[in-house]
Each structure stands twice: as structure tokens, then as C-alpha cells.
Amino acid sequence: MRSHPFVTLDVFTARRFGGNQLAVFPDAQGIGDAEMQALATEFNLSETTFVLPPADPANTARVRIFNRVAEMPFAGHPSVGTAVVLAQRGHGAEGRLRLEMIAGIVEVELWRDADGRPAGAAIGAPQPLSVGAALPVAPIAACAGLAPEGIVTVRHAPTLAADGGNPRVLVEVTEAALAAARPEFGAFRQAVEALPELGGRLSLYLYRRDGAGLRARMFSPLTGTWEDPATGSAATPLAGFLLHLSGAESASLDILQGVEMGRPSLLRTTARRTPEGIRATVGGFCVPVLRGEALL
Template identity: 85%
Template sequence: MRSCRFVTVDVFTDRRFGGNQLAVFPDARGIGDAEMQALAAEFNLSETTFVLPPEDPANSARVRIFNRVAEMPFAGHPSVGTAWVLAQSGLGADGRLRLEQIAGIVEVELWRDAAGQVTGAAIGAPQPLCIGAELPAEAVAACAGLAPGDIVTARHVPTLAADGGNPRVLVEVTEAALAAARPELGAFRRTVAAHPGLGGRLSLYLYRRDGAGVRARMFSPLTGTWEDPATGSAATPLAGFLLHLSGAESARLDITQGVEMGRPSLLRTTARRTPSGIRATVGGGCVPVLRGEALL
């Protein structure tokens, strides 16, 4: 029997038991693919990460990300939290890391306090914004347990968008609808069956304007995440998509998520136009919670 060290971190928060939980295996050498998936299912968190030596020595590490049912090409809070864990071991002394992921290289900027302690990180999405298909407001409303009139379509209809991670459906809703929304598993399954282009995947990122910022909720029940308290790989396409709609050259946007779950999270995003397309970043704080060993 082998033992493998792990730590858990709360991400996109400055206090324990807020933000989004993450399990990190800082040295995953010798852990097989099936074992990684089994460990992710056992932790039953939205994601678990496994750190391996980089394939290119110019990079800091290779990071594999698993949700409860599959490996992911990129995800936001796992990248931020894993970067924080790696910084505790001494990597990133110059304030930067480069993480190899399936979707590409994730550039990391470490955040430090006045005493020099790493408190969090910001990561750049590995790909430019890609805007995909539009979905009927009626179908999306049913998935969120809402009425079609709860979906705000003045600026855009529900739209798929991604920048390296799984595509998210970006949905503007009313204030009352954001509070009342709940995922309806049957409607998710019917919508996926009616739209083969979704490839069997469907995640909703509901949002509403809140002053200069945004309040958001994310539902992905088909992957076992009934609701997610902080979704970096949805925050970056939302920031990029809103910049796309505005016509501006760059923007900053703070997104509050997880309030309805009792795990308030703050995701600080930026987006800018570049020659390769709209690029976005997301950052936030990290707090350690648990450490231990898994037996394999």
C-alpha cells in the first residue's frame, strides 16, 4: 500500500470555509490515471489536482485536473489553488509560475502581502475567448428552475463561451431570479439530448449586475456539481464576453459567487483585447484547510 500526500485549500476567499474547496496532490508521480479519477471522486469536490514534473523544463509544473467524473483541460480555482500550494514549497520566487495543462500554458502571477507571504494568485486563461452557439431562453430557464421571463435578453441571449475550459452558458437573469434559481436535472438532460452540439455537457453561469460588479451562480449537475461556489473558468469567459459586448479595449470586473451556498467567494477578473483575441485573467485569495495522506 502506498501513501500520497495531499492538502486542501479554500480558493477565492480570505477565510477558511469560504470560497471553493480544492484538494491538491503536490507530488503525483506514480499515481495512475484511474487512481487520479478515483481519488477525485472520493474527495467529492468540484475538482482535485495532481502535480507532476513539467514536460518542458522552462515551465514550473504539469497539472492534471479531475472533476468527479472526468479530466478537465483547464479550470480556474484549481489553477489558482495549485499555484498557491506550489508557492509554499518555494516555487515562483520571482512571483510567477507557468503551469502545463491540457488546454495550454497557464501563466500565474503570485500575490504577496507586506510580509512577503503568498496570499493568492491571478491566472491567465490559456486561450482567447471563443464565443459559441446560442441556446433558447426557454430551455435554459427550465434548467435553472425559472420562467422564460426571468432571463434578461436585452444585451444577449444565453450564449456558450470558453477560453480553454469547458464551455459555459452565460445567462443574464433578474435579481429575483438569481436568488430563486435551482438546477433541474431532468431539464439539463433534455436540453443536452436536444442539442447534440453540446457534446453531452452543459454548465450554466447565471449572473446579474450589482453596481460596478456582478453576482453569479454556476450549476453543472451533469458532472456532479449541483452548484459551484466559485468558478474561475466561467468568470474569465464572462469577463471577456462582457468586454466583447461593450466594445471597450479593456476592463476589470469583480464577481461575487457562492453567497447562496454559504461559501462567499470573490473573483477578480480582467479582460483585454489583443492581436490573438480577447484574453482574460482571474485571481483571488487562498487559505489552507487540511493536510493528510491518501492510501493507494
């Protein structure tokens, strides 16, 4: 029987039992692909990460990310949380890390507390913003259990966008609709079958304006995440997409998510125009929660 240590953190929060939960295996050498998927399913969190030596020694580590049903090319809160765990183990003394992921290299800027201890991180999405198809309102509203009138289309229709291999449907909604939204599994299945532009997968990122920032909720029941308390890989394309619509050169935006779940999360985003397209970052704090070992 093999023993593999793990830790868990709450990510995008400065207090324990807020934010988004993450399990990290800081030394995953010897864990097979099927075992990684089985462990992610066993933890039953939105994602679990497995750290391996980098393919390129110029980088810090290779990180594999699994949700409950499949491996992911990139995800936000797993990148932030894994970076903090690596920093706690002595990596990134100069304040930066480079993580190899399927979607590309994730650049990390570490955040430290007043005593110099790793406390959070900001990560850059591994790819420039890619804006996909605009989608019809009615089936998307149905996925969130909303009437079409709850969808705001003044600035944009529900729109696919990505910057790391995880397309999200970005949907502006009214204040009442955001509070009332509930994922409807059957409607998700019907939308995937009826809308080929979705490519067989569907995650909804609902948002509304809230003063200078945003409030958001994310539903992805087809991957086992009924609702997600903090979704960095949706926050970055949203930040980039809103910059794309505004025509500005750069912007920063705070997104509050997870309130309706009792796990409030603060995601701090930036977006800027570059020669290769719009690039976005997302950052937040982390709190350690558990440590243990998996027996395989």
C-alpha cells in the same frame, strides 16, 4: 501500500470555510490515471489536482485536474490554488509560474501577504475567448428552474463561451431569478439531448449586475457539481464576453459568487483585446484548511 501527501484549500476567499474547496496532491508521481479519478471521486469536491514534473523544463509543473467524473482540460480555482501550494513549496520566487495543462499554458502571477507569504494568485486563461452558439431561452430557463421571464436578453441570449476547453452557457438573469434559481437535473438532461450545439455537456453560469460588479451562480449537475461556489473558468469567459459586447479595449470586474451556498467567493477578473483575440484573467486569495496523506 503507497502514501501520497495532499493539502486542501479554500480558494477565492480570505477566510476559512468560504470560497471553493480544492484538494491538491503536490507530488503525484506514481499515481495512475484511474487512481487520480478515484481520488477525485473520493474527495467529492468540484476538482482535485495532481502535480507532476513539467514536460518542458522552462515551465514550473504539469497539472492534471479531475472533477468527480472526468479529467478537465482547465479550471480556474484549481489553477489558483495549485499555484499557491507550489509557491508555498518554493516555486515562483520571481513572482510568476507557468503551469502545463491540457488546454495550454496557464500563466500565473502570485500574490503575497504583508509578510511575503503566498496568499493568492491571478491566472490567465490558456486560450483566447471563443464565442459559440446563442441558445433558446425556454430550455435554459427550465434548467435553472426559472420561468423564461427571468432571463434577460436585452444584451445577449444565453450564449456558449469558453477560453480553456470548458464551454459555459452565460445567462444574464434578473435579481429575483438569481435568488430563486435551482438546478433541475431532468431539464439538464433534456437540454443536452435536444441541443446538439452543447456537445453533450452543459454548465450554466447565471449572473446579474450588482453596482459596479456582478453576482453569479454556477450549476453543473451532469458532472456532479449541483452548485459551485466559485468558478474561475466561467468568470474568465464571462469577463471576455462582456468586453466583446462592450467594444471597449479592456476592463476589470469583480464577481461575487457562492453567497446562496454560504461560501461567499470573490473573483477578480480582467479582460483585454490582443492581436490573437480577447484574453482574460481571474484572481483571488486562498486559505489552507487540511493536510494529510492518501494510502494507495
